[in-house]
Amino acid sequence: MARPTVHDVASVAGVSLATVDRVLNGRAGVREETVNRVQSAIRELGYVRDTSAANLARKREYRFAVVLPQDSSQFVATLKDALTEASASHIADRISVKIKAVLPEDPHAVARELHALRAAKPDGVAIMAQETPQVRDAISRLKADGIAVVALISDLPSSERDFFVGVNSEAAGRTAALLMGRFVRRSTGKVLAIANSMVSRDSIDRRLGFDTVMLREFAGLDVLPSVETHNDPDRVRAIVRHVAAIHDDLVGVYSMGSGNRYILDAFREIGRLHDLVYIGHELTPRSREALVSGEIDAVIAQNVGHLARSALRVLRAKCDDVAVFEAQERIRIDIVTRENLP
Template sequence: MASPTLSDVAQAAGVSYATADRVVNKRGNVAEKSIRKVRDAMAALGYVRNVAAANLSRGRVYRLAFLIPLGPNAFFNRIRDHLKITAERLQTEQIRVEIIEVAAFGVEDMQAGLTALLEQDFDGVAIVGLKSTALEQPLAALRQKGVAIVGLVSDLPIDYRSAYIGIDNRVAGRTAARLIGMAHGGGKGLVQTFAGALAAHDHAERLAGFQEVITADFPKIALLNPLMTKDAAAVVQSQASAALAQHPDLTAVYNVGAGNSGLIAALTLAPRKPFCVVHELVPHTRKAVEAGHIDIVIDQRPDVEINRAFSVLRALIDEQGVPRMPELVPTIYLRDNLPGAPFPETMKDKTK
């Protein structure tokens, strides 16, 4: 049986095709009585609006903004690179993208950036979120304006966005804790953690998950107070070097954020290297894993996150709701499973 057409809807509702089209595509200037008739006919016939055809007929252009932290963070450089590649490819689908950079962990800068969006004509925005009530008013104003909002990598206040795209950061922190606990083999330990700032949802959640598991399942491991670094490599290096000097019995370090080039520099000079877990596989963390300075990298696959952000924003703009997608599970990289990396000489099959 053929799918019902808009003509079928108009006939069933007893209205003109033009009136049915205005109702279906929300063009306005239709009496409430006619709107009810058309919607009842759509429900009775099982009519599904062809979004692609409607957008094509109107020459619709999707205008999207991505608010990304400013700075030399290698992970967000990956985000920017993939955004630019994807945006160029999607131009043929009438999608236009603007990358707006805001100060890392800067609540006031984020607030100003969101407020500035109100003066522009964006259909949807993806935001690397922060935890602050100061963001609620501009986010609410954007939603009132009809802008689709999603949190990306780090979540926003849940009542002010339609979806979050990223890994479960509490689970990521719990995973790091489990790996470090297993590395201690049931023995005693002393662990130093680092974070950019607790204003970032992802950093706060990773730390919380990490502390939960260590406290509950590895009581012989002591945790030092986390050190805040703003993800600045120089700050990470200085604080890591000081921690290593002050605590020669340090058995593990875990950085929930960025600035890992500084951590690597400190570990390279340490007389005794503690077990090390970090996030995001970028060139310098990969080299550090290969060299044995970092033991484990937890990577959240930002290319997948960006692709999902485009899909979700487009669906929200088209009023299709948030599409069902499988949970985004991070990848755990060790020296032996780095993508495209050959086995080290000691691991090669010597029987050949």
């Protein structure tokens, strides 16, 4: 009835505690035959290591680092808060988290930070960055040092990262398209797709997903070529005025990046905010306000609290070489409207 312990395993396998310990912790000096005996005893009893007791005995401390882009975006700020909160609630689990901010759009800065991190010998690193050869290389070195690595928000698929904590951007774009197509009441018209920058893989994938669904299901709506704001208010204003002037049949705006501020401001200035369907990404204090006021119709979001906790859990699992509980770590694509605001 009670949970079996190493003692039970030892007596069932007919060996001493020390041998069970050697097998469990992969230490040398045990004949293969004995290893098998111990392992079948483990299976027979359904023994599972008591991680909390093990961590206690080990005085284990998980030291994690999170590399985030150092930009003023509210999304990154809320993510940072969530990480801080999550690590605070995890002090009991012996997890400490250091947050490192690096200049975004500079692959060398990220690689430098990752390189610097190696010296601190953390147990795991979560990285939110664009995939570049430099970053891939730095991750490779971290892995060589035996450090757990997870990609956060943006996947780094061709790197050696252990796991990706985030959502499928293409599906997020498809979801945005579905809402756009269904929220727009007219069957024809133009849709503006606007992003901070279209060099990031996420933006590209979102656009891809968006176009897929728009073409397939809402062929009457015409998605204009993506425009880039580069986070410049003047540029945004110019673009918006230009687009609105040229296309008198503009019916919707899809803001692919997390920065909605300047875009909203520009549309508000020309008094078009309430008659356009506006779909954006990420829930921030500002986008929340805009949802409530009806300026934004829906936001495609990922729960930052979930992201933060998930990243820490996955890193810990990778450190302990334990299977990740996939169902719990699958980040959902949240659709947030003014009525289901969390």
